[in-house]
Amino acid sequence: MTRTLAARKAQPRRVLICEDSGAYAAALARFLESDEGIEVVGVASSGEQAIAEVERLRPDLLTLDMQLPGIDGLDVVKSLMASNPLPVVILSAHVAKGSERAAAALAAGALDIVGKESLRLDHRDDVWAQAMRSRLMRLASIRVARTAMLRAAVPRKAVSAGAHVARAVGIGASTGGPPALEAVLGALRADFSLPVLVVQHMAPGFVDGLVSWLDQRLRVPVRAHLLLTESLRFDFDHRTPGAHRPSVDTMLRSLALALGDEAVGVVLTGMGKDGAEGAVAIRGAGGLVIAQDQASSVVYGMPRAVAENGADLILAPAEIGDAIDAMRPPREVT
Secondary structure: OEOOHHHHHOOOEEEEEEOOOHHHHHHHHHHHOOEOOEEEEEEEOOHHHHHHHHHHHOOOEEEEEOOOOOOOHHHHHHHHHHHOOOOEEEEEOOHHHHHHHHHHHHHHOOOEEEEHHHOOOOOOOOHHHHHHHHHHHHHHOOOOOOHHHHOOOOOOOOOOOOOOEOOEEEEEEOOOHHHHHHHHHHOOOOOOOOOEEEEEOOOOOOHHHHHHHHHHHOOOOOOOOOEEOOOOOEEOOOOOOOOOOOOHHHHHHHHHHHHHHHEEEEEOOEOOOOOHHHHHHHHHOOOEEEEEOOOOOOOEOHHHHHHHHHOOEEEOHHHHHHHHHOOEOOHHHO
């Protein structure tokens, strides 16, 4: 068994598994408990049982299958976020078929999603397995607010970005990103003319579902997220090394290089500091940098790193959307 220094000092993170396959639930429990920092406190075989067991056991984290008898994973997330919010990690076996519903579960409050085919439960002691369990323990430490609190009406501040001339906006997000993205992009009017490039850290196979889900809910059209070349063409980057692919830093640096002072960079909720270096590049080029505020962030990691390096504006997601919506394009592209 692996045992980290943090695990020795702290009580194990208590995990509830919701999975209708007994064999898979047993294998997942063995995989998780290979680290003494995790204790599996129960297994629920249906969504209804999961809701009841969360109330009874008060776990630190719930792993949740999307396909369940009775109510499915999305309905479980909605119910829990309204009554007993906690960190929820979605496990999905049908990536292509269920990615849109899984994206909706993230927007409803789930923190992360993992494709079951990527979980190698029989390799419990390799580096990948240890990294996965470490991520789950970090997610289990997050305090999740009730849906009603997250969506409560907040007085909108007056922002000062309306005079900024911009040619494109780059937005980066990670943990907690889908609902923040919905709030930012939902503030844009239907005829908003600036291109908006989005990098959302997400498990492979689920991005198309998020794009489709957002496209159905927003007034502006939503397609794929890319980077911008110096000739102002979109491109995929398969070369730049780094901890993340897609990378917020890589995308924001491309905007700084291509657009200079007409670039706008936005960094939303997420673990780590992806986006901090790209934001510095945009500010160095004379562009505008906006960070999500701490009060509205599920995880104040990425936006904190940007704010500490100097952000022009620090706002809640809907206010960020208002600020972007008020920006003016260059005359030659109007």
